Structure formats: structure tokens, C-alpha cells
Amino acid sequence: MAxxxxxxxxxxxxxxxxxxFNLFLKGERIIDAEVKLGYxxxxxxxxxxxxxxxQSIYLIERICGxxxxxxxxxxxxxxxxxxxxxxxxxxxxxxxxxxxxxxxxSHLLWLGVAGHEVGFDTLFMYSxxxxxxxxxxxxxxxGNRINYGMNTIGGVRRDINSDQVRQVLESLKLxxxxxxxxxxxxxxxxxxxxRLSKVGRLPKETALRLGAVGPTARASAIPRDIRKxxxxxAYDKIDFKVITxxxxxxxxRTVVRVYELLESYKMIRILxxxxxxxxxxxxxxxxxxxxxxISRYEAPRGENIHYVRTNGTEVPERVKVRAPTLANLASxxxxxxxxxxxxxxxxxxxxxxxFSCADRMIRITGDRSGELWNWEQLRNYSxxxxxxxxxxFD
Amino acid sequence: MNGExxxxxxxxxPKVQNINVARERRVFxxxxxxxxxxxxxxxxxxxxxxxxxxxxxxxxxRFEVMYHLYNNDGVLLSLKxxxxxxxxxxxxxxxxFPGVFMYERELIDLFGIMVEGIPHSRRYPLPxxxxxxxxxxxxxxxGLPNEKEVTVDGPN
Numbered sequence: 001m002a003x004x005x006x007x008x009x010x011x012x013x014x015x016x017x018x019x020x021f022n023l024f025l026k027g028e029r030i031i032d033a034e035v036k037l038g039y040x041x042x043x044x045x046x047x048x049x050x051x052x053x054x055q056s057i058y059l060i061e062r063i064c065g066x067x068x069x070x071x072x073x074x075x076x077x078x079x080x081x082x083x084x085x086x087x088x089x090x091x092x093x094x095x096x097x098x099x100x101x102x103x104x105x106s107h108l109l110w111l112g113v114a115g116h117e118v119g120f121d122t123l124f125m126y127s128x129x130x131x132x133x134x135x136x137x138x139x140x141x142x143g144n145r146i147n148y149g150m151n152t153i154g155g156v157r158r159d160i161n162s163d164q165v166r167q168v169l170e171s172l173k174l175x176x177x178x179x180x181x182x183x184x185x186x187x188x189x190x191x192x193x194x195r196l197s198k199v200g201r202l203p204k205e206t207a208l209r210l211g212a213v214g215p216t217a218r219a220s221a222i223p224r225d226i227r228k229x230x231x232x233x234a235y236d237k238i239d240f241k242v243i244t245x246x247x248x249x250x251x252x253r254t255v256v257r258v259y260e261l262l263e264s265y266k267m268i269r270i271l272x273x274x275x276x277x278x279x280x281x282x283x284x285x286x287x288x289x290x291x292x293x294i295s296r297y298e299a300p301r302g303e304n305i306h307y308v309r310t311n312g313t314e315v316p317e318r319v320k321v322r323a324p325t326l327a328n329l330a331s332x333x334x335x336x337x338x339x340x341x342x343x344x345x346x347x348x349x350x351x352x353x354x355f356s357c358a359d360r361m362i363r364i365t366g367d368r369s370g371e372l373w374n375w376e377q378l379r380n381y382s383x384x385x386x387x388x389x390x391x392x393f394d
Numbered sequence: 395m396n397g398e399x400x401x402x403x404x405x406x407x408p409k410v411q412n413i414n415v416a417r418e419r420r421v422f423x424x425x426x427x428x429x430x431x432x433x434x435x436x437x438x439x440x441x442x443x444x445x446x447x448x449x450x451x452x453x454x455x456r457f458e459v460m461y462h463l464y465n466n467d468g469v470l471l472s473l474k475x476x477x478x479x480x481x482x483x484x485x486x487x488x489x490x491f492p493g494v495f496m497y498e499r500e501l502i503d504l505f506g507i508m509v510e511g512i513p514h515s516r517r518y519p520l521p522x523x524x525x526x527x528x529x530x531x532x533x534x535x536x537g538l539p540n541e542k543e544v545t546v547d548g549p550n
Binding site: 034035036037038041043045046049081208209210211212224226228229230231292293294296303305307309317318320322326327329330331 | 469515521
């Protein structure tokens with residue numbers, strides 16, 4: 001049988017963000033896969049070199065719409081280490097609470113996407129409905145559904161009050177109940193089990209050799225979790241389990257994520273009960289002394305590495321970001337080999353590649369009148385805006 | 395294996411300099427580029443699990459390349475090599491840790507550092523039609539020659 005090359009992406013119905021694969025097929029079987037990335041490269045590392053630390057933290061937060069807190073925390077930690085700042089305990093606890101809330105919304109989002117990729121849209125609708133509960137808490141505490149803006153160099157920018165605590169605990173009750181149901185669905189529902197089992201196999205040795213991270217590694221029985229291995233923020237103060245699974249397939253990755261949700265609920269309860277009193281920030285100097293630091297952070301998708309070098313000015317000398325998806329990409333090829341073409345979308349989805357997602361309705365009003373614009377007015381506004389820049393659509 | 399233990403192992407390896415335990419689980423060291431592959435191979439055998447990231451830096455007259463190796467106890471070792479700007483060349487370490495080819499691709503695209511022996515793959519992260527000789531993370535790079543600056547108010 002002849003080998004066929006099938007290009008997959010960068011624009012493809014099964015991919016949520018641009019990335020491109022060349023799949024080499026024999027019949028329905030994938031023989032090899034070649035990856036091309038970089039469509040979302042925005043030059044953020046370079047841009048940080050011309051912005052001060054406060055500006056950089058906002059830019060860094062916008063690397064990803066889902067793990068925004070992961071990136072800003074990792075960056076802030078590195079700068080704080082160089083500057084020798086002692087972040088107050090209350091700030092560390094609040095950072096950790098937001099981090100776990102972010103993991104919850106990310107994992108619930110993933111569960112929905114995974115359900116959708118295998119044609120189980122009921123699961124998608126259920127989990128995205130429940131995800132709103134955690135999005136509401138995040139909006140309540142931080143003012144934003146994503147890109148929370150909680151971190152600053154030296155601490156956090158907002159406190160959590162007792163009314164918010166009450167609402168968080170209430171939502172956690174609902175989320176725990178729903179997640180227990182998902183665990184039942186994920187482990188008991190025979191069609192889902194049959195669809196995901198033995199798909200996208202990544203044996204432990206292969207995952208180790210290729211440096212897989214996060215739930216992808218943990219579903220291949222590697223107990224790798226930065227929260228345990230190299231604790232940051234308040235993770236050394238709380239007790240939690242690192243969830244692993246030895247199935248080493250997409251089903252295992254699903255099981256790991258749903259059980260991690262339960263761990264996160266437990267952690268947030270402990271953090272809230274023990275939230276220390278005190279200041280939210282220490283004052284950070286505008287000019288950070290020369291030095292270097294590496295910060296590691298367990299984002300929902302796996303380890304996030306930030307390297308920062310400073311030169312004594314108010315602008316970083318170099319900022320390097322290694323997001324978890326890049327570490328897991330080498331594994332995709334192994335997971336795809338020998339599998340069916342129809343399994344490829346769920347194999348990619350199962351490493352939970354990071355897609356920027358911001359779905360918040362904005363009320364757009366006219367310049368001064370405050371009236372709501374209709375589509376035609378909005379369209380005319382944009383045509384005129386471009387015309388003023390010298391671009392004419394007529 | 396903690397940072398101190400790793401540091402004392404490093405002293406036994408040939409030509410490892412400037413060993414610095416910055417804190418409990420952070421170690422820095424410098425090696426000549428000729429020793430890179432052997433040192434990384436030795437560290438793998440000693441128990442460093444993988445390379446988590448590779449960072450490039452432009453120091454003006456030379457480049458610095460840093461290999462961030464981690465183990466299962468949370469220790470992160472940053473192994474530095476310095477290479478001259480006129481002949482920026484390093485050997486690939488994919489022979490030891492095959493998963494790092496994307497990190498090495500970044501050095502090629504963003505710094506113009508030649509990585510000898512890197513396995514074939516498509517370029518990353520810059521687009522296929524990116525002009526030759528433009529390396530964005532070099533400090534003297536000020537944007538593409540014909541690029542217009544765009545602000546929120548439109549192009550200048």
C-alpha cells in the first residue's frame with residue numbers, strides 16, 4: 001500500500017488554534033507525523049526587553065488566555081527571587097487559590113473539548129456549563145474571567161473578603177458534586193471508555209525520554225508535579241496527592257484530570273481555612289539589581305519555566321518562557337504513530353494544547369451618546385477607522 | 395539528590411567552572427562548549443532526568459547558551475556555555491535527550507546559532523518566508539528593514 005501525506009492544519013476544523021501537521025498514512029493508519037508550529041509567535045520575549053517589570057508582567061500574563069495566572073506568577077517569582085523580596089504569606093496563599101481556580105476552569109474546559117472531539121457533546125455542554133461556576137468565582141475575586149491581573153512584583157493586587165469566601169465555598173460544593181458525576185461518567189460510561197482506551201499510547205519510558213510534563217506525564221505513571229517536586233507559593237504548606245495513572249493513553253489522561261479537580265477543590269478549602277492575615281505586597285524597587293533566576297510553576301498543562309536575567313535597570317535583560325505544550329509536542333509524534341487518522345484530533349486534544357480563549361461579551365457603545373451600536377454602525381465605524389489610516393475597502 | 399550533592403558531583407567532572415548553588419534546588423555552572431555533550435551525557439547517567447528548556451542570551455561580543463537540566467527531586471541545574479559571535483556554533487544534545495530539538499530550533503531561528511547535527515524538522519518558531527540573516531532576539535536587531543511601526547492609533 002502506498003504511503004500518503006495528508007496536511008492537517010494550520011486551519012482545520014479539529015484544531016482550535018493554528019498549528020500544522022503532516023501526517024504520513026498507510027490506509028487509515030498513521031505511520032509518522034511532522035509538526036510545524038510558530039503561527040502564534042508574537043515576540044513577547046523580545047518585547048519584554050523594552051518594557052519595565054510592571055509592564056512586562058501584564059504582557060507575560062497575556063501569553064495565554066487560559067494559564068494567564070501561571071505565566072504572571074512564574075515571572076513574578078523569578079523577579080522577586082532576584083530582588084530578594086519576601087512576599088507576605090497572605091499573598092502567597094491568594095496566589096495559590098487563584099492558581100487552583102485556574103486549574104479547575106482549565107481542566108473543565110479540557111473535559112468539554114475532549115468530549116466534543118469524540119462526539120460526546122453532552123459532556124461538552126455539561127462541563128462548560130459547570131465551568132461557569134468557577135469562572136464566576138474568578139470574576140468575583142479578580143474582576144476578570146481570564147487575565148486576572150492579580151499578580152504584581154512583590155505580592156498580589158486584590159484581597160479576598162469573607163463574602164467572597166462564602167461564595168467560593170458554595171460553588172465548590174456544587175463543583176465537587178458535579179465532578180463526582182464526571183468521574184462516574186469518565187470511568188463508567190462504556191462508550192467513552194472504549195473510544196479513549198489504547199488511543200494515543202505513550203509508554204512511561206517514552207514519556208521520560210521525551211520529557212513529557214503535566215497530566216500527559218502523570219497519565220504515563222510519572223509522578224512529576226512541580227507543586228510537589230519544587231514547591232512555590234503556598235504549596236509546601238498544604239497536603240495534596242499527585243494523581244497518576246498507568247494506562248498511558250487518552251483515557252488515562254482523562255482520569256488524571258478529573259481526579260485532579262477533586263484535589264484542587266480540597267486544596268482551595270484548606271487554603272481558605274488557613275488564610276493568614278497580613279499585608280498583600282512588599283514594596284518592590286523599580287530597578288531590580290543585576291542577577292538571574294529560574295522559576296518553575298505547575299500550570300494546568302504541565303511545567304512552566306521562566307528564566308529572567310536582570311541588569312540593574314528597570315527593564316529585564318532577558319526573559320525566557322518555556323510553556324508546557326512545547327515540552328509535550330515531541331510526544332505527539334509517538335502517540336500518533338500506529339494510530340488511526342480519526343484518532344488524531346483527540347490525541348492532540350489530550351495533551352491539552354494551550355488555546356487562547358476569551359469569551360466575554362463586551363457592550364460597545366457609541367463615542368459619547370452611550371447608545372448601543374448595531375452591526376451596521378459598528379461596521380461603518382471600522383471602515384472609517386481604516387480609511388483614516390489610509391486603507392480603503394471601497 | 396539535592397543541590398549541594400549535585401554541586402559536589404560537578405566538581406569531579408572535567409573543566410566544570412563557577413559552580414554556584416544559588417539556593418536549595420538551583421545550581422549554576424559553566425563548561426567549555428567542547429565538553430558539552432559529554433557533560434550532559436554524564437549528568438544524565440548521574441540522574442538528571444531531562445532538559446526542561448534551553449535559553450540563549452546575546453552578550454554583545456558572544457552568546458551564552460544555557461541548558462536547564464532537572465531531576466526528579468526538583469533540582470534544576472543551569473549549565474552555561476559561551477560561544478563567539480563570529481562563529482556561533484554548538485553541537486546538538488538531541489543524541490542524549492531527543493525531546494529537546496524544538497528548544498534547539500529556537501536558538502537557530504531567534505539567535506542565528508548553528509546547531510550541528512540537529513535532526514531534520516521544519517523551522518520553528520519563525521515563518522517559512524522569514525528573511526535570511528534576521529535574528530530577532532539578538533540585541534542589535536531593531537525589526538525587519540521594511541517594517542512599519544503600528545500603534546493603537548494606526549501606523550505612524
